[in-house]
Amino acid sequence: MIYPLDDARKEITSLLKKVLSQLEYDCKVKLEIPPGGLGDFAFPCFSLAPIAKKSPNDIAKDIAKKIEKGKWIEKVETNGAYVNFFIDNKNLKNSTIKSILINQKNYGYLAKKNKKVIVEHTSANPNGPLHVGRARNPIIGDTIVRIFKAAGYNVESQFYLDDMGKQVAILAWGVNNLELKDVPKPEYSKPDHQTVGFYQLASTLMGKDEKVSKQIGEIVKKSEEGEQKAIDLVHDAYAPVLKGINESLNHINIAVDKYVPESNFVRDKSVDFVVEKLKQSKYCGKEEGAFYLDMEPFGIQGRNTKFVFLRKDGTTLYATRDIAYHLWKAKHADLLVNVLGEDHKLESKQVEIALNLVGAKMIPRVIFYSFVSLPGGKMSTRRGRVVYIDDLIDECVKRAYDEVKKRRGKELSEKKMKEIAEKIGIGALRYNIIKVQPEKDIAFKWEEALNFEGNASPFIQYSHARACSILSKKQDEIKDVDATLLNHDSEIDLIKKLARFPIVIDDACEGCKPHSITNYLFEVASQFNQFYRDCPVLPEKNNKLRIGRLALVDSTRIVIQNGLDLLGIVAPEEM
């Protein structure tokens, strides 16, 4: 798949390289995008000054003089130390519009790479419903999945299921030893909400009653030893929770391809292989019967730099099993991506070091996100101090419904308004979470989460709806388009934005930066709104121009729809 703007950039790069080698300047060609009106691409010459022993301004002039005219270059100018390239707009306009209208749903998507990526995300303890503190995980993860697919990879998403830990053992004990009437009453009928009360009460009892604590310890020990009965007991306890979590994920357009239980790696003995390999490492030590790796030589600092991977009772730990999981993943993929909370940074580093020690061929690329906190502090399932994802989803949809009703209550049916509210509410939720870089802390505030104006999903969805509205009223067929007639600044700027989409996808994938997609879409929608103001489409008398504008409207619709799809957001035809 070759896209116009990318093609133009390649041409400029290669012509530049040619000139630089003629002048015998040895440097990398890094193109910048200049500010408004100064061209489409720019090459700064500052760094050449010491090599050429000339002022950067003169170097820029020398280079500009020697650049040949190519298929894409219309004009080369200098501005101080910059060589500015102007792309042939006629060519760019026609080929961009053509590319979009031909490719439709695939516009922006990159050529197939024949490589498989496993994206691990969410992997939450199945002891209760998902809460907002970790809401970034599935949303970032799913967006990454979609971006990698668009960038040409085969992608599988995995949820690593912790079925051996203390958290699920507490839940299992609770479900099997407590009465329904004694546990806190849930607000939702979803199975995860119905079950979490048992966990909360059991957790409290464990703190007070040593007998309870001991029984829970037994469950943990037996499942870590791989005893099937214990694993089944735990499985039956968390199954409804997982079902509920999955429902929540589906509700926000997230589908997990595979749930991978931790116990798999105990049962198939692959974790024993990891233990044996690690024991052979020269960094391995033994202390009171337990085996550890010394992490200090690897730059890990702190009070305790020992990474214990085998307890004195011979059972493995979470991180040990995680190593086995990663070895297994590496066998089935060409690239691994994990989305983890920042609290997992050390564990992840330990796993990475251990993977290198056991000779793993692949180290995962990890995206860490900071927590979403409540204004008063951290969320906690155990203490019930939480805003659940389901609360947030419901509130967003409800608020969206109020907005729709306020604006369109007189013209739309109840059913239609509900449909639109669902698309907008969930879009707003996903957008608000993804638009911020993962590593920034977020303090959760309702008024921000429920923002429906400005840089938010409804703004973009609204532009899409506007485009659809125009297209639904058109009398003409969009064919024999002459995009060169689109000469208003608003039109040219819009087309240039649309032309950048494939590059945006590539960058977002390369840098694992899902938030760059939201920024781009906001710019597209904003530019479309300016076009909408400046260039009436349907009232335009000139047939050729009207059809050209219709083609541009349709092209914008396609880019917004494809872009929102990358974010797992539905593009409504009306709102």
Add this chain to the structure above:
RNA sequence: GGGCCUGUAGCCUAGUCUGGACAGGGCGAUAGCCUCCUAAGCUAUAGAUCGCGGGUUCGAAUCCCGCCAGGUCCGCCA
């Protein structure tokens, strides 16, 4: 005590990896725009010691060092 992450207008944020043309946006504020394709929109104005202090460089929000503040981790937990 130590490691890692974050710090950009009243609030939120892009840009930081890969140094470059006046630090882009949004919310909120103020002032305008619906006999015209959906005003969830558009235009204009005001608002920034880029946490603080040094350094490197022709050039630093961006790189280096020190400090301050917030988050997070330093379990034979997960």
